[in-house]
Amino acid sequence: MGSGDQQGFPRMHHILQTRTRFFRIFQGLKDTAMPETTFHIPTLQTQDDADAVMFELQDLPCVNQADVNLPERTAWVSHTRMIAPEDIAAALQEAGYEATLV
Numbered sequence: 001m002g003s004g005d006q007q008g009f010p011r012m013h014h015i016l017q018t019r020t021r022f023f024r025i026f027q028g029l030k031d032t033a034m035p036e037t038t039f040h041i042p043t044l045q046t047q048d049d050a051d052a053v054m055f056e057l058q059d060l061p062c063v064n065q066a067d068v069n070l071p072e073r074t075a076w077v078s079h080t081r082m083i084a085p086e087d088i089a090a091a092l093q094e095a096g097y098e099a100t101l102v
Contacts, residue, residue, distance in 0.1 A: 039099040
């Protein structure tokens with residue numbers, strides 16, 4: 001085995017360790033993807049209602065994205081696991097919009 005091979009081994013070992021570490025991080029990110037929850041909101045009647053629901057959703061902590069579909073009377077929410085869908089529904093209820101999980 002030449003001296004060049006011995007110098008290449010630590011570098012190759014480092015590359016494999018880095019690759020393994022990256023894979024573990026990637027797997028962890030995949031496992032912690034943001035939950036997405038859809039709510040049916042039967043009292044959603046007007047654009048003002050849709051705007052009010054959107055305001056409430058965007059004002060909640062741990063909500064990443066939200067969208068309100070007025071014709072379907074639904075709201076879609078991307079949120080962290082630190083807020084439960086039931087807590088989001090309760091916040092909407094407090095604002096006057098009963099919401100059920102779809």
